[in-house]
Amino acid sequence: MIDTSSPPPGWAEAVARAGTELGLGTAYAVMDPATWDRVRRRAGEILAGQGQALPAGWERALDRVSGRADPDGGAGDALARDEADAVLAEKGEVFAPEDDA
Known part of the structure; x- marks a missing residue:
């Protein structure tokens, strides 16, 4: 950096x-x-x-x-999570937020 x-x-x-x-x-x-x-x-x-x-x-x-x-307000992190969720969904491994509880 x-x-x-x-x-x-x-x-x-x-x-x-x-x-x-x-x-x-x-x-x-x-x-x-x-x-x-x-x-x-x-x-x-x-x-x-x-x-x-x-x-x-x-x-x-x-x-x-x-x-x-914070130029993107964390949008970069949100996009990364969305991409990761898409990959999991393609594999049939979809998790609901309540699964984290």
């Missing part, structure tokens, strides 16, 4: 450029998760195009640099 207390050079600018290019603005903190994901992916493309290597955890670091403490 990289230190986001002092963002790497050009990261904030890449996010601003991405939001502007996509016509989505720079109000990152209030963007819905899907919109923010578009901006974040474009910013990653911009940084990579500038020759910056994106280290592990760059997405979360970019989230923090942009003022998004």
Whole structure:
């Protein structure tokens, strides 16, 4: 994980450029998760195009640099659970929430 207390050079600018290019603005903190994901992916493309290597955890670091403490509100975890549930359902191993009790 990289230190986001002092963002790497050009990261904030890449996010601003991405939001502007996509016509989505720079109000990152209030963007819905899907919109923010578009901006974040474009910013990653911009940084990579500038020759910056994106280290592990760059997405979360970019989230923090942009003022998004929890950018997806845990949606990533929810999506992972949904995918896991789909795999279990395909195998016939479906569990109800009350099974955890």
